[in-house]
Amino acid sequence: MVQLSKNDWTLFRALKRAKRATIEALSKDASLKTEAVLQSAYLLQTEGLAEIKETIETVYELTAEGVTYADKGLPERQVHDYLLINGPTLLTDLKGIFPAVSIAIGWLKRREWAIIETANGDSVLSPRAADELPEERILQDVKVGIQFTLNDVSVERQVAEPTLKELEKRNVVRAQQIVSREVALTQAGDETPLRASPAADYDIADLTSELIRTGAWRGRLKPYDVSAATLPLYPGKAHPLRRLIDEMREIFISMGFTEFRGPIVESEFHNFDVLFVPQDHPARDEQDTFYLSRPAALELPTELVERVAAAHKFGCEGSVGWGGEFDLERSRRAVLRTHTTGSAFRYLVRHPQPPTMIFGIDRVFRRESMDSTHLPQFHQCEGTIHGEDLSLADLISVLKAVFERLGFDRVRFRPGYFPFTEPSLEGDVFVDGSWLELVGAGVFRPEVTQPLGLKSVLGFSIGIERIAMLKMGLADIRKLYMSDVAWLRDTPSVLR
Amino acid sequence: MPVVTLNRAELEEMVGADVHTIVELLPRLGADVECVDDEIQVEFFPNRPDLFSVEGAARAIKGMMGLEKGLPAYATSPSGIEIGVDPSVNAVRPHVVCAVVRGITIDERTIKSLIDLQEDLHWGVGRDRRKASIGIHDLSRVCPPFRYILGEVAFIPLDFSEPMTPAEILRVHPKGKEYAHIVGDHHPLILDANDHVLSFPPIINGELTRVTDKTTDLFIDVTGIELKAIQDCLHILVAALHDRGASIETVDVVYGGGDRVLRTPNMGISTLVVKNSDVMRRIGTEIADEVITTSLQKMRMDAEAHAGEITVSVPCYRTDIMHPVDIIEDIAIGFGYENLPPSFPKLGTIGSKLEEEQRSTVVRGVLQGLGFLEVITLMLASDPNEAVIIENPLLEEHISLRTSLLPGLIDTLALNQHREYPQMVFEVGDVVRLVAKAAEERRLCAGVIASSSANFTEIKKVVNAVLRELDRPFEVTESGDPSFIEGRRATIIVNGQAVGTFGETDPDILVQHKLIYPVAAFEFRL
Known part of the structure; x- marks a missing residue:
C-alpha cells in the first residue's frame, strides 16, 4: 500500500463511520475541502479501500427570467393583480406599466382571466376569476430548492412533469445536469484498520518563494506518494526513419564518404543506359517504372550519350555489347528514378578524378502497389567508391564495416545479379533466427565505367525501410509514411 | 525475377543427391529457394536462363558438388533437313533457327518440364515472345523440307478442332488475342513439303505436330527478331534435351534459295x-x-x-x-565469397555532409525544440497543378509529385483525429514543381498546429522563431493563398523574394478532412 497522507487518513476515518456518503457530506464530516475529499477518495479507490460512484442527474433550476417571475409572479398574474386592484383598464395604459404586456395578454386570453372589449379603437381589459396555477406552485417549489430530478419516479414528480415542460418552453426553468459523487467503503476498506496515531502534522503542499525565504516550510511539507502516476509528457522529436537515416549518414561520413544528391526526375539515359541496362530489359517496362507525361522527355549530354550508345551497340574493350539499335528517343524519356545508382554516376562524371567515396540516402520510386511490405516509393542508401584496382574483397570489407556499425554483426554475402555489376553480390544479416537481405552490390562492369572514363568503381544500395522495420519491430511499412501521432510519441528516440 | 519449378524426384535422380544437400547449395549459385515440396520453387537470376530447367540446374549443381566437372560435350550430326526462309518474313520476324532431337522418351513429366522451360525462355530471353519464341513438334507427323514464309494457310491450332486462318486465330484463339500485337497484319508460318502448317510463330503451333507420349523425334523452331536471342533459346533447350539422353541433329536454314546457309544449332564452345x-x-x-x-x-x-x-x-x-x-x-x-580476405580500401578520403542537409538538420532541431513531431509523407500526390505528371500511375491519388508539403500534413492530422490534442507536426522534405516545363526540385519546411487555440498569432510565433534561428530576417505581406482564411494569411519575404506562406487553414479544407479543431500552418523554402 502506498503511504496515505494525513488527509487520506482523515477521510478514511469519516468513511468508516458513514460507510457511504456524498462528497459534500464527507467534506462536512471530515472538515476537508471538497477538492481534498475527492483527491483522497481517488487515492483510496486506487488502493481498493473505497469506491467512487458517480451519478448524473438532470434537475430543473430557474432561469434569470424564472427568478423574476418567482418573485413577482408570472406576467399574466402581474397584469391580473393590477386589474383586480384598479378595475378595467385601457390596453394603452397597461403598455406603459408592463413592458411585456403582449406576452401577458396572450396568456390572459388563453386562461380566460380577463375579458377584452374593443371601444373607440382601443381595447379595455376587465378581470375575471383566476385560481392559482400549477405552474405557480412549482415555480415556488423550484425557488425554495425542491429539485425535480428527471429520474424521480414519485407521483408528484409525474404530475409535475407536463407543467415543468411548459415552464421550460417559456424559458422560466431549465434542465441542468448534475454529477454527484458518492464514496462507499469497500469490503477491503471495511477490513483495513485505522492507523493508530496520525503522522506529524504536514500541512503544506506546495513550496512557495515566501516559504523558501522564511524557512517556514521546515517539517511541514507534505510527503508525496513517489510512485503515483503522472500525465505523460511528449517532446517534439525526429521521425524514427529520419533518426535511422541520420545514424547512417554519420556512419558513412565517419568512414570517409562524401554526401551527394541527384535528381528524382531522371532520364532513362541516366537511370538505365549509363548503367548498361539493355533498352529492352524488363525493368524498363511500364510495368515496373513510373514514366512521366510532363515533362515527357529530358535534354541529354550529346557527347556522353554517344559514348554510352557505342558501348550498348558494340561493347567496350574485350566485350561485345548488346547489339541491335540504340533508341535515342527512349533514352530521353523522363522517369521517376528507380534507384540512386544513376545519381552516383552523375556525380562521378562531374568528379572523374579518383579517389572518390560518396554516399547518398534519398527517395526512389517503383511502380508497385502498396501493401504491408511494398511502397511505390522508398529510401535507398547508395554508396560508390572510385579508385584504382578496387576489388570484390574491398567491397565486402566496406559493407561488413557498415553493418557492424549498424549493429548487425552476423552478415553473409552471396552471388547476386545486376545488369551493371560483375561480380555482383547480395548481403544478408541474421536477425531473429533468419537471414534478411539488406544490400545489393558489385564491381561495375567495364561497359559502364569505360565510356565514362572511370577506373574501377564499387557500388552498393542498401534498403533503408527494411532496416527501419527491423529496428522498430514494424510489420507494416506503411506506418512509416502514414504517421500515427501516438506511435511517434511512444516510440523511443533510441533505436534498437 | 523468374521463379522456376523443378520436379524434386527428377532433380534428385539427375544430380544423384538428396534434395537437402541440393537446397543447401543453391544459394551459392545465386538462387533463392522459395519452397521445397514435391516440386521445388527456385528463383534464379534472369541472366542465367540455362538454369531455368531441371536439366540445366542439375548440370550446374553437379559441377558445384564436384560430381561432374568441366565442359559438358554436345555432339551434333547433320539431319539433312532444310528450312527455306522466304524474304517476306523480314517485314515482321526475320530470323529462324531449328534443330532435330531424336530418341527421346516422352512422358507426362517430360512434357511439363519442356513446356515450363519453353515458357521461362519466352519470358526471360524472348521478352514475352516478342524477341524470341519456340515451337516444339513431333517430327514424324510432317514431311521436310520446311518453309518459313508469310502466308494465310488455314490449319487447326492447338486445343481446337476446326481449321482456322491465321487472321481468324488472332481474332478468336486465346493465344492469338494475347500475342496479336507482335505480328499485326503479317502472319509468319512454318510449312512442310505438303503445305501442312507446323506453326504460326510466335502465336501457336498446329494440332498436327502436337507432342505426345508416342513422340520420339522432335523438330524445334525458334523464331524472332534477333539472331543471338533465338540461338540462345535453341542452345539452352537442346542442351537440356541432350542431358535427358537425346541426340541432336542440325538443320540447315537456307536464305535466298541457297545463297546463304546457316547450320543450327551450333553447339560449339x-x-x-x-x-x-x-x-x-x-x-x-x-x-x-x-x-x-x-x-x-x-x-x-x-x-x-x-x-x-x-x-x-x-x-x-x-x-x-x-x-x-x-x-x-x-x-x-x-x-x-566467404573465403575472400578482409581488405578495406585505403583511399584516404575525408567525409563531408551536403550543406542543404545540414540546413535541414538545423531547422528540424529548432522545430523539435518548439515541440513539433516530425513526420515523413509520400511524395506521390493527386494535385496536377504546376506538378510533374505520371504517365502510368497505379492510383488516382498518386498521379503527380507533390508541390507542397501541407496536404501531406493535413492528411496526417486527419489520420490522427482520435489522438490527443494539441497536435503539432512538421516535415522537412523535397517537392518537385514544373517550372518552364522542367522539373525543379525544392527543399521545403512545413508545420501545422491543430488545437482549439491554433491561430495566426501562434503560427507566426513559430515562423518568427524558426527564421530567427536560421538567421534569415524576413518581412510579411498579405497573401492570397486560397488554402488559408482571407485576411489571416501572410507571405514570407526574404531578400525581396516570396519564400513561403503561413496563416489559418481554410475551414472548408478542415471540413473536407473531418477535422474539428482550428489548424494554423506554415510552409517555406529552405
Whole structure:
C-alpha cells in the first residue's frame, strides 16, 4: 500500500463511520475541502479501500427570467393583480406599466382571466376569476430548492412533469445536469484498520518563494506518494526513419564518404543506359517504372550519350555489347528514378578524378502497389567508391564495416545479379533466427565505367525501410509514411 | 525475377543427391529457394536462363558438388533437313533457327518440364515472345523440307478442332488475342513439303505436330527478331534435351534459295582469355592458376593456364558471358565469397555532409525544440497543378509529385483525429514543381498546429522563431493563398523574394478532412 497522507487518513476515518456518503457530506464530516475529499477518495479507490460512484442527474433550476417571475409572479398574474386592484383598464395604459404586456395578454386570453372589449379603437381589459396555477406552485417549489430530478419516479414528480415542460418552453426553468459523487467503503476498506496515531502534522503542499525565504516550510511539507502516476509528457522529436537515416549518414561520413544528391526526375539515359541496362530489359517496362507525361522527355549530354550508345551497340574493350539499335528517343524519356545508382554516376562524371567515396540516402520510386511490405516509393542508401584496382574483397570489407556499425554483426554475402555489376553480390544479416537481405552490390562492369572514363568503381544500395522495420519491430511499412501521432510519441528516440 | 519449378524426384535422380544437400547449395549459385515440396520453387537470376530447367540446374549443381566437372560435350550430326526462309518474313520476324532431337522418351513429366522451360525462355530471353519464341513438334507427323514464309494457310491450332486462318486465330484463339500485337497484319508460318502448317510463330503451333507420349523425334523452331536471342533459346533447350539422353541433329536454314546457309544449332564452345592479374585485381586476393581452373571447372567450363593467362572454354548455353569480367565472377563464385580476405580500401578520403542537409538538420532541431513531431509523407500526390505528371500511375491519388508539403500534413492530422490534442507536426522534405516545363526540385519546411487555440498569432510565433534561428530576417505581406482564411494569411519575404506562406487553414479544407479543431500552418523554402 502506498503511504496515505494525513488527509487520506482523515477521510478514511469519516468513511468508516458513514460507510457511504456524498462528497459534500464527507467534506462536512471530515472538515476537508471538497477538492481534498475527492483527491483522497481517488487515492483510496486506487488502493481498493473505497469506491467512487458517480451519478448524473438532470434537475430543473430557474432561469434569470424564472427568478423574476418567482418573485413577482408570472406576467399574466402581474397584469391580473393590477386589474383586480384598479378595475378595467385601457390596453394603452397597461403598455406603459408592463413592458411585456403582449406576452401577458396572450396568456390572459388563453386562461380566460380577463375579458377584452374593443371601444373607440382601443381595447379595455376587465378581470375575471383566476385560481392559482400549477405552474405557480412549482415555480415556488423550484425557488425554495425542491429539485425535480428527471429520474424521480414519485407521483408528484409525474404530475409535475407536463407543467415543468411548459415552464421550460417559456424559458422560466431549465434542465441542468448534475454529477454527484458518492464514496462507499469497500469490503477491503471495511477490513483495513485505522492507523493508530496520525503522522506529524504536514500541512503544506506546495513550496512557495515566501516559504523558501522564511524557512517556514521546515517539517511541514507534505510527503508525496513517489510512485503515483503522472500525465505523460511528449517532446517534439525526429521521425524514427529520419533518426535511422541520420545514424547512417554519420556512419558513412565517419568512414570517409562524401554526401551527394541527384535528381528524382531522371532520364532513362541516366537511370538505365549509363548503367548498361539493355533498352529492352524488363525493368524498363511500364510495368515496373513510373514514366512521366510532363515533362515527357529530358535534354541529354550529346557527347556522353554517344559514348554510352557505342558501348550498348558494340561493347567496350574485350566485350561485345548488346547489339541491335540504340533508341535515342527512349533514352530521353523522363522517369521517376528507380534507384540512386544513376545519381552516383552523375556525380562521378562531374568528379572523374579518383579517389572518390560518396554516399547518398534519398527517395526512389517503383511502380508497385502498396501493401504491408511494398511502397511505390522508398529510401535507398547508395554508396560508390572510385579508385584504382578496387576489388570484390574491398567491397565486402566496406559493407561488413557498415553493418557492424549498424549493429548487425552476423552478415553473409552471396552471388547476386545486376545488369551493371560483375561480380555482383547480395548481403544478408541474421536477425531473429533468419537471414534478411539488406544490400545489393558489385564491381561495375567495364561497359559502364569505360565510356565514362572511370577506373574501377564499387557500388552498393542498401534498403533503408527494411532496416527501419527491423529496428522498430514494424510489420507494416506503411506506418512509416502514414504517421500515427501516438506511435511517434511512444516510440523511443533510441533505436534498437 | 523468374521463379522456376523443378520436379524434386527428377532433380534428385539427375544430380544423384538428396534434395537437402541440393537446397543447401543453391544459394551459392545465386538462387533463392522459395519452397521445397514435391516440386521445388527456385528463383534464379534472369541472366542465367540455362538454369531455368531441371536439366540445366542439375548440370550446374553437379559441377558445384564436384560430381561432374568441366565442359559438358554436345555432339551434333547433320539431319539433312532444310528450312527455306522466304524474304517476306523480314517485314515482321526475320530470323529462324531449328534443330532435330531424336530418341527421346516422352512422358507426362517430360512434357511439363519442356513446356515450363519453353515458357521461362519466352519470358526471360524472348521478352514475352516478342524477341524470341519456340515451337516444339513431333517430327514424324510432317514431311521436310520446311518453309518459313508469310502466308494465310488455314490449319487447326492447338486445343481446337476446326481449321482456322491465321487472321481468324488472332481474332478468336486465346493465344492469338494475347500475342496479336507482335505480328499485326503479317502472319509468319512454318510449312512442310505438303503445305501442312507446323506453326504460326510466335502465336501457336498446329494440332498436327502436337507432342505426345508416342513422340520420339522432335523438330524445334525458334523464331524472332534477333539472331543471338533465338540461338540462345535453341542452345539452352537442346542442351537440356541432350542431358535427358537425346541426340541432336542440325538443320540447315537456307536464305535466298541457297545463297546463304546457316547450320543450327551450333553447339560449339567459345573461348575467352582472362589474365590472372585481372582476376586478382577484381576479386582482391591472390589466386593460384590451379585454383582458378578448378573454380571454373566447378562452374562447368574448361580452363588452361599458361604464362599468367587463362584460356577459358565457355559452353554455348552460357549466354550471359560477354566479357572476361563475367568469367571472373564465376571464378569468385567457385572460390567462395566467404573465403575472400578482409581488405578495406585505403583511399584516404575525408567525409563531408551536403550543406542543404545540414540546413535541414538545423531547422528540424529548432522545430523539435518548439515541440513539433516530425513526420515523413509520400511524395506521390493527386494535385496536377504546376506538378510533374505520371504517365502510368497505379492510383488516382498518386498521379503527380507533390508541390507542397501541407496536404501531406493535413492528411496526417486527419489520420490522427482520435489522438490527443494539441497536435503539432512538421516535415522537412523535397517537392518537385514544373517550372518552364522542367522539373525543379525544392527543399521545403512545413508545420501545422491543430488545437482549439491554433491561430495566426501562434503560427507566426513559430515562423518568427524558426527564421530567427536560421538567421534569415524576413518581412510579411498579405497573401492570397486560397488554402488559408482571407485576411489571416501572410507571405514570407526574404531578400525581396516570396519564400513561403503561413496563416489559418481554410475551414472548408478542415471540413473536407473531418477535422474539428482550428489548424494554423506554415510552409517555406529552405
